[in-house]
Amino acid sequence: MASANLAYYNIMSIKIKFLVFVSFVLFGICVLKFGSLVLALDCSDPNAKLSGTDAGICYDQIESLKNQYTSAQTTNKKNLAQLRSQLDNLNKRVKAMVIQLDNFAKDIVKREIDLAFTKEIFEGKAKDHYTFLRLYDPITPFIFSDSASQAFQEISFRQKAADEDRKTMEKYGLDLAKLKTDKEALEKNKASLAVVQKQVSEQTVFLAGEVAKVESYLAVLSSRQQSFLAQKLESLGLSRSAYNMKGGCSSDINPFKSPGFSPAVGFFSFGVPNRVGMNQFGAKGRSEAGQDFEEILRAYYNADITRGYNTGITIHISGKNEFGQSFNEDWNIEDYVKHVYEMPTSWTAKDSAALKAQAIAARSYALSYTNNGAKSICPSQSCQVVKRELNDNAWQAAVDATRGIVLTNGGKPITAWFSSTHGGYAYTSGDIGWSNTAWTKRLQDSTGGINGFSDLFNNAYDKSSPTFYCDWGSRSQYNKTAWLKPEEVADIANVILLAKADGSTQKHLAQPDKTNPDGVDTWDSGRVKNELKSRGITPLENASDISISADFGSGKTTTVSVNGRSFDGQDFKTYFNLRAPANIQIVGPLYNVEKR
Numbered sequence: 001m002a003s004a005n006l007a008y009y010n011i012m013s014i015k016i017k018f019l020v021f022v023s024f025v026l027f028g029i030c031v032l033k034f035g036s037l038v039l040a041l042d043c044s045d046p047n048a049k050l051s052g053t054d055a056g057i058c059y060d061q062i063e064s065l066k067n068q069y070t071s072a073q074t075t076n077k078k079n080l081a082q083l084r085s086q087l088d089n090l091n092k093r094v095k096a097m098v099i100q101l102d103n104f105a106k107d108i109v110k111r112e113i114d115l116a117f118t119k120e121i122f123e124g125k126a127k128d129h130y131t132f133l134r135l136y137d138p139i140t141p142f143i144f145s146d147s148a149s150q151a152f153q154e155i156s157f158r159q160k161a162a163d164e165d166r167k168t169m170e171k172y173g174l175d176l177a178k179l180k181t182d183k184e185a186l187e188k189n190k191a192s193l194a195v196v197q198k199q200v201s202e203q204t205v206f207l208a209g210e211v212a213k214v215e216s217y218l219a220v221l222s223s224r225q226q227s228f229l230a231q232k233l234e235s236l237g238l239s240r241s242a243y244n245m246k247g248g249c250s251s252d253i254n255p256f257k258s259p260g261f262s263p264a265v266g267f268f269s270f271g272v273p274n275r276v277g278m279n280q281f282g283a284k285g286r287s288e289a290g291q292d293f294e295e296i297l298r299a300y301y302n303a304d305i306t307r308g309y310n311t312g313i314t315i316h317i318s319g320k321n322e323f324g325q326s327f328n329e330d331w332n333i334e335d336y337v338k339h340v341y342e343m344p345t346s347w348t349a350k351d352s353a354a355l356k357a358q359a360i361a362a363r364s365y366a367l368s369y370t371n372n373g374a375k376s377i378c379p380s381q382s383c384q385v386v387k388r389e390l391n392d393n394a395w396q397a398a399v400d401a402t403r404g405i406v407l408t409n410g411g412k413p414i415t416a417w418f419s420s421t422h423g424g425y426a427y428t429s430g431d432i433g434w435s436n437t438a439w440t441k442r443l444q445d446s447t448g449g450i451n452g453f454s455d456l457f458n459n460a461y462d463k464s465s466p467t468f469y470c471d472w473g474s475r476s477q478y479n480k481t482a483w484l485k486p487e488e489v490a491d492i493a494n495v496i497l498l499a500k501a502d503g504s505t506q507k508h509l510a511q512p513d514k515t516n517p518d519g520v521d522t523w524d525s526g527r528v529k530n531e532l533k534s535r536g537i538t539p540l541e542n543a544s545d546i547s548i549s550a551d552f553g554s555g556k557t558t559t560v561s562v563n564g565r566s567f568d569g570q571d572f573k574t575y576f577n578l579r580a581p582a583n584i585q586i587v588g589p590l591y592n593v594e595k596r
Contacts, residue, residue, distance in 0.1 A: 094196060101186065105186060108182055108183065111179060112179065115175055115179070118168070224518050225510060225517050229574075229585075236585070236587070238273070238467075238587070239420065240274070240381055240419045241343070241385060241419075241420055242280035242343050242420040242421075242465075243341050243342050243343055243385065244322075245466060249467055249471070251268075251469065251471070252471050252483060253266065253268070253471070253594055257481050258479060258481075259475075259483040261483075263486060263595055263596065264483035264484070264596045265484045265485070265488075265489050265546060265595050266482055266483050266595075266596075267484075267576065267586050267592070268469050268470060268592050268594055269469075269472060269587045269588040270425075270555070270592075271421045271422045271424070271465075271468065271588050272419060272423075272467050272587060272588070273419065273432075274417065275419065275425065275426055275432070275589075276419070276431075276432060276434070276440050277300055277416055277418045277419070278296070278297070278358070278416065278417070278419075279300065279418070279422035279426060279461065280418055280421070280462075281420060281422075281465035281468070282300075282422060282426075282445045282460075282461040282462040283343075283347075283353075283358065283461075284349070284464070285460075285461030285462055285463070285464065286353070286354070286461050287350040288350070291350065293353045293354075293360065293402070295353075296353055296354065296357040297407065299445075300418075300426060300443075301414065301439050301440070302439045302441050303364075303416075303439040304407070304409065305407060306405070306406050307404060309367075309405070311334050311403060312333075313332070313372055314331065314333070314373050315336055315366055315370045315376070316329070316330050316376040317329060317336070317376065317377055317379050319379055320379065321379040321386065321387065322381065325388050327379045333363065333373075334403060338390050339386040339390060340359075340362045340384055340386050340395075341387055341391055342385055343355060345392045345394040348394055352397065352398050355394060356398045356401055356402050358418070359398045360402050360406065360407060361418050362384055363399075363405070363413075364406045364415075365383075365413075365416045367413035368412070368414055368415040368416070369415060409438055409439045414437070414439045416439075417429070417440070420467065421465040421467045422462060423469075423588055424444065424446055424450060424461075424463075424468075424555060425443070425444060425445060425590065426442060427442055427555075428442055444555070445460060446459035447461065450552045450555075451552055453592055455552070457469070469592075470587075471483075472586070473580070473583040473584035475581060482584045484581075484584070486542050486543040487543070488581070489546065489562065490539075490540040490542050490543040490562065490563075491525040491528065492580065493543065493562040493567065494525070494528045494529060495509045495528055495575050496567050496572065496575045497532055497537055497565075498528055500571075501532070502531075505523075508521060508522060509523065509528070509575070510579070511578065511579050512524050512525075513581050513582065540563055540565070544563060546562050546593050546595070547560075548561075548592055548593050549569075555590045556589040556590055557573070557592075560572040573589075573591065
């Protein structure tokens with residue numbers, strides 16, 4: 001039986017390895033096709049300047065890839081389902097074998113007890129027989145018997161007793177030998193079972209991981225949904241510059257603005273994109289705390305502050321700014337910086353330390369972006385905002401005071417990114433999906449440690465920014481607020497549950513009050529709940545208990561719990577932005593929930 005079981009397990013192992021190999025091959029095909037698509041047109045470059053036609057091609061290519069991957073995944077899931085069925089059968093057999101071996105072990109123990117008893121009896125008989133042989137006189141039976149026949153009968157009985165004792169000894173020897181063989185077989189079976197159980201466990205874990213990875217991949221937003229989210233973010237009119245805070249939020253909580261329903265739930269973001277490089281309101285806070293421009297720059301950049309850089313470089317400005325002005329001309333680098341409009345010129349604390357830091361960052365950015373004048377730069381916030389008019393006297397004084405001062409890394413000017421409000425934290429360029437750079441850094445941008453939301457409100461250098469803590473977006477029918485009803489939050493949670501359970505449903509999960517970006521039907525909350533039920537998942541009916549967990553070391557929301565169900569912070573943000581009505585959205589990695 002042991003050999004038959006092992007043969008079965010060997011066959012199963014071969015099947016498992018074959019199906020896993022097929023899965024890898026199918027996955028590899030998808031990866032190779034993806035690679036070829038990216039090379040055909042640089043759709044993966046976040047800084048690529050794509051025309052409308054190019055963008056459409058990228059969308060179509062990515063959708064084609066996803067369709068191919070979905071087709072391959074259908075085959076994979078079929079194979080994996082077959083494997084899981086076979087593994088379940090194997091586990092049942094293994095369980096049965098464990099029971100059999102346990103019974104076998106109990107039987108051996110019983111046999112050992114029986115043999116020990118038999119041995120004890122045999123040893124007593126052997127002792128008696130040995131004593132008899134030493135004292136036995138073959139004439140005695142004839143002397144004490146009444147007749148010869150009675151004497152022969154006694155001799156016959158004794159002979160038979162001796163024969164039976166010999167048979168008992170032989171059986172005892174055979175039983176001992178059989179017991180030894182059975183014990184050896186048991187140990188071999190146990191060893192074989194341990195190997196099989198390990199293989200089954202490893203294959204089960206591997207397959208579970210593969211299924212999860214594939215479902216996670218398929219749950220990733222489609223390219224058109226990503227474009228939809230980008231447009232939704234753009235609709236907020238966010239300004240990444242502190243100079244013009246258009247699109248600045250009007251907080252619904254301080255003072256409280258009632259949406260006309262209760263309870264009301266809001267998700268509040270800390271800061272605005274992109275949180276890399278200098279935090280402009282943070283620079284303001286640092287200057288007001290007594291830091292000079294060098295201290296400010298060192299806080300935000302891993303770069304050298306280089307003096308005496310070439311001030312004779314000419315750069316070409318090309319394009320249109322947010323004020324309707326067009327450019328196609330060359331300017332000297334120092335003149336160019338005097339036309340930059342990125343920071344309020346009223347920030348003159350500590351001898352205009354914030355303005356000086358901004359002037360150096362702007363000069364460094366322009367030199368790096370143009371490669372010391374080798375290519376052109378745009379005049380909008382896509383690069384740096386410049387106007388034809390000179391900025392005011394305070395700004396020009398800051399530019400003159402820092403003339404020729406540049407942030408460098410390895411002797412070259414750095415792309416000194418900045419944005420208005422980081423929300424108490426800064427990240428590296430690699431952290432947000434850009435190329436890794438040596439000069440960007442992570443930091444808690446605060447006067448003291450941050451161990452909770454209260455520390456952020458009290459200690460963040462940029463806490464004075466009007467966009468430091470905001471719930472973004474609004475609905476006119478609810479007093480132009482971004483508050484949500486508890487059942488709307490429950491619907492967002494249900495959407496995540498469904499997307500994770502079945503990635504193929506993901507295109508149907510966009511917000512119901514807008515045209516579906518993928519051109520398919522959008523499922524309302526009722527349909528989403530029915531789809532969950534059909535997959536054996538109990539949907540949420542209401543979000544009565546919502547809590548947030550965050551990593552305050554790095555400044556990211558890690559978990560959102562809704563009625564006891566936990567969701568990854570990034571996943572929740574992504575699907576919140578896809579599903580939430582109107583233009584309501586979460587705009588940063590760190591956010592909190594408020595309930596009124």
